[in-house]
Amino acid sequence: MTISGTPAVILRYHHEQDREQFEDLFGKDFTIHPFRSDQAALDYLSQTSGSDMATRASNLTAIFVLSPHPDNYRESALLSEARDQHPHLLKILLGQAIELDLLVSLLDQQLIDRCFEQPANPDLVRSHVLMASLTHREAPHTRTKEPAGGAHMPAVLIVDDEPAATKYLSRQLELLQDEFRVICAQSAEEALRCVQDEAGAVAVVMTDQRMPGMHGKELLSELKQSHPTIVRILTSAWGEVDVALGAVNEGQIFRYRQKPWQAQELLRLFRTALVHHRQLVAQRDYSRTHADQQFAELRQQRYGRLLTRLSSLNERTISESEIAAFLDLLLTIQTLPANSSHLRASRETTLEQQLEQDFGHLVHQQLEALEPGGLSHVTRQDIESSFAAVTNNEPGSAPTADTPLARLCQSLTTLLAASGLHTSQIRISHSGNMLAITTDSPLRMYSHLLAPLTRISRPLLEQQCALFMVYASTRLLGGHVDASGGEQSFRLTLNFPSRHRAA
Amino acid sequence: MVGQRKIRLYVTVGQRMLRDSLLFQLLLNDDVELVGESETGVDTLNRLSATRPGVLLIEENLQDNDGLTIAESALSLQPSLSVLLISDTPVSTGRLAIYLEAGIKAVVSKHQPVQELMKTLLYIRNGQVYVSARNTAADDTPTALAAYRALSGREREVAHLMAGRVPVRDIAEQLGVSCKTVHSYKDRIFVKLGFERLPELILFMHRHQHGATS
Numbered sequence: 039m040t041i042s043g044t045p046a047v048i049l050r051y052h053h054e055q056d057r058e059q060f061e062d063l064f065g066k067d068f069t070i071h072p073f074r075s076d077q078a079a080l081d082y083l084s085q086t087s088g089s090d091m092a093t094r095a096s097n098l099t100a101i102f103v104l105s106p107h108p109d110n111y112r113e114s115a116l117l118s119e120a121r122d123q124h125p126h127l128l129k130i131l132l133g134q135a136i137e138l139d140l141l142v143s144l145l146d147q148q149l150i151d152r153c154f155e156q157p158a159n160p161d162l163v164r165s166h167v168l169m170a171s172l173t174h175r176e177a178p179h180t181r182t183k184e185p186a187g188g189a190h191m192p193a194v195l196i197v198d199d200e201p202a203a204t205k206y207l208s209r210q211l212e213l214l215q216d217e218f219r220v221i222c223a224q225s226a227e228e229a230l231r232c233v234q235d236e237a238g239a240v241a242v243v244m245t246d247q248r249m250p251g252m253h254g255k256e257l258l259s260e261l262k263q264s265h266p267t268i269v270r271i272l273t274s275a276w277g278e279v280d281v282a283l284g285a286v287n288e289g290q291i292f293r294y295r296q297k298p299w300q301a302q303e304l305l306r307l308f309r310t311a312l313v314h315h316r317q318l319v320a321q322r323d324y325s326r327t328h329a330d331q332q333f334a335e336l337r338q339q340r341y342g343r344l345l346t347r348l349s350s351l352n353e354r355t356i357s358e359s360e361i362a363a364f365l366d367l368l369l370t371i372q373t374l375p376a377n378s379s380h381l382r383a384s385r386e387t388t389l390e391q392q393l394e395q396d397f398g399h400l401v402h403q404q405l406e407a408l409e410p411g412g413l414s415h416v417t418r419q420d421i422e423s424s425f426a427a428v429t430n431n432e433p434g435s436a437p438t439a440d441t442p443l444a445r446l447c448q449s450l451t452t453l454l455a456a457s458g459l460h461t462s463q464i465r466i467s468h469s470g471n472m473l474a475i476t477t478d479s480p481l482r483m484y485s486h487l488l489a490p491l492t493r494i495s496r497p498l499l500e501q502q503c504a505l506f507m508v509y510a511s512t513r514l515l516g517g518h519v520d521a522s523g524g525e526q527s528f529r530l531t532l533n534f535p536s537r538h539r540a541a
Numbered sequence: 542m543v544g545q546r547k548i549r550l551y552v553t554v555g556q557r558m559l560r561d562s563l564l565f566q567l568l569l570n571d572d573v574e575l576v577g578e579s580e581t582g583v584d585t586l587n588r589l590s591a592t593r594p595g596v597l598l599i600e601e602n603l604q605d606n607d608g609l610t611i612a613e614s615a616l617s618l619q620p621s622l623s624v625l626l627i628s629d630t631p632v633s634t635g636r637l638a639i640y641l642e643a644g645i646k647a648v649v650s651k652h653q654p655v656q657e658l659m660k661t662l663l664y665i666r667n668g669q670v671y672v673s674a675r676n677t678a679a680d681d682t683p684t685a686l687a688a689y690r691a692l693s694g695r696e697r698e699v700a701h702l703m704a705g706r707v708p709v710r711d712i713a714e715q716l717g718v719s720c721k722t723v724h725s726y727k728d729r730i731f732v733k734l735g736f737e738r739l740p741e742l743i744l745f746m747h748r749h750q751h752g753a754t755s
Contacts, residue, residue: 043634047691066674067674067675084742088702161660161664161671161673161674162664164672164673164674165669165670165671165672165673166662167677168672169641169670169672172634172637172638172641172672173638173642244598252546256546259668260621260668262668263620263621263668264620264621265620288667288668288669317706364548374613374614374617377643378642378643379639379640379642379643379644380643382638382639382642383639387635387636387639443701449568455584455604455605456605457583458581458583458584458587458604458605482583484582484606484607484610484611484614485607485610491637492609492610492613492639492640492643493607493609495601495602495607495608495609495610496602497602497603497604497605497606497607497611498606498607501606524615528613
């Protein structure tokens with residue numbers, strides 16, 4: 039699959055002048071295939087791509103219809119062909135003036151994905167196409183689960199600041215069917231609370247545009263971000279075409295309905311919307327499970343490579359079982375789940391190699407610099423003065439003598455800084471003949487060597503190396519590490535034999 | 542046209558001077574409301590729920606943590622957040638795809654003009670993804686230069702004097718026109734060159750002394 043290179047677009051135009059203007063604006067960004075007739079464009083579509091896979095291989099990203107009479111595209115064979123045979127193509131209509139009822143009709147038949155009135159902002163048009171060429175547009179997932187009944191009955195949320203209208207409609211809809219519940223909210227803010235409270239039950243939101251406070255379009259934009267599987271429908275009595283266009287292009291709404299509402303018509307619409315919702319949920323679940331499984335494999339491979347690499351570095355300082363203990367701690371630290379960006383970074387870039395190399399290199403450097411031996415026992419005083427030395431050390435100046443204790447304190451300071459904590463949060467305590475170092479609050483870790491990664495950064499490497507060096511230096515000092523992972527965090531206790539009591 | 546809501550902006554930039562410079566520029570726009578700033582990623586996450594920003598402007602490379610990792614965590618806490626990532630170096634197409642799939646709305650590199658950052662911020666304010674043209678965005682001077690060459694002789698003359706910080710009154714006197722006329726020249730020059738304030742014009746004239754006068 040191509041992710042670099044120039045996206046190709048089909049341009050169906052009517053006047054030479056329009057084509058020239060389009061080529062002036064986008065010639066540098068897209069490879070343009072211009073056609074003067076629907077038939078020529080259709081022929082091109084069918085010959086370049088017997089299948090959708092071929093469409094993607096040729097980097098064909100969008101089809102533009104640039105027409106002085108957009109109304110002629112109400113029943114377009116070209117756009118239907120693109121919709122049915124090339125679901126990954128972005129269908130964009132550019133017209134001098136777009137009538138609202140045309141937009142509604144095109145949306146109902148899913149004949150367009152974006153629509154602009156001329157003169158359109160070229161920055162935005164370009165951005166939509168580049169975005170589509172860069173990221174996967176997932177094909178609709180056909181295997182959907184049967185609608186769950188009972189307690190999990192889906193809900194349609196109707197948002198309008200006129201309670202009389204919604205109440206009447208919801209009663210009618212409740213009488214007509216028993217496939218979904220109808221909930222009403224009187225403002226966008228209340229709607230957002232409903233969506234929260236209903237915890238996943240809201241499948242469709244139909245909102246009026248003009249309301250006090252947050253407008254309908256903004257509500258739908260927010261829901262698109264926070265709950266992408268909720269199907270979004272905008273409705274208005276005002277017929278503002280610019281609002282509708284904005285909602286299509288920015289909010290990617292499913293449908294637009296003009297008021298007044300007809301219960302029977304809306305019933306059909308909501309049924310279609312619920313089918314679409316189930317597809318979206320199935321798609322999301324599939325890509326989550328898929329990403330989890332794929333990443334689990336990648337992680338296992340990474341674990342193996344890191345274990346081999348680290349074990350080969352310095353056997354006298356740290357044993358293979360210590361290294362495994364370190365890696366196993368990382369496995370207990372939960373980070374955000376994997377998604378397609380992580381899979382892509384691991385597979386299509388040098389990330390995996392670079393991680394092993396850069397981390398191995400950094401650990402090697404620090405292990406080599408360590409002066410083994412020295413203290414056989416650790417006292418509270420030693421630790422405190424060692425921390426003081428780290429704190430007083432000017433950043434960038436020559437490091438203090440690299441004894442295991444100095445390295446330990448240096449590494450702990452790095453871990454504290456990455457957690458937004460300070461060395462004053464270090465606690466040293468005695469129990470029997472043991473001395474324990476721990477921190478007041480858990481240490482933070484948002485990402486680690488075995489987590490899904492999008493890039494290798496210096497802070498990540500330094501934090502991981504610091505944790506590794508805590509293991510290595512604690513062992514050199516005759517101690518052992520107790521650690522447990524949590525949600526993007528971990529707790530650390532370092533135990534050392536102490537001569538404090540004996541003295 | 543429906544009035545846009547203000548952009549609730551949070552800025553996470555490590556170095557104070559860079560952060561200040563960006564903020565001075567961004568806050569000139571009436572639509573921008575600053576709700577918080579941090580120099581570290583941990584601090585950003587700690588203050589996210591209290592400040593509830595709409596847009597997070599964050600550097601890719603922070604002192605304490607990786608900026609992208611912090612952005613991903615912020616998005617999981619507040620999915621409606623729009624993240625604008627500032628990278629140290631221009632980002633390749635392949636990497637950009639990864640960032641967009643991670644939920645980042647736009648990436649602007651430190652090599653691009655600050656106007657590009659402002660434009661991007663306005664485009665992503667409602668949760669839109671914005672990908673700029675790869676071939677032109679890195680350097681907008683050709684367009685500005687072309688626009689400058691398209692100015693009338695009088696407009697160029699006024700532009701020169703303004704860039705030399707000559708007061709409007711003196712320009713009027715020198716050219717033998719009214720102050721009102723000079724003001725209308727000034728407005729036209731700014732619109733044509735796409736500038737909003739005098740420093741932009743001064744900088745432009747300074748950088749293109751030769752190109753602009755030829």
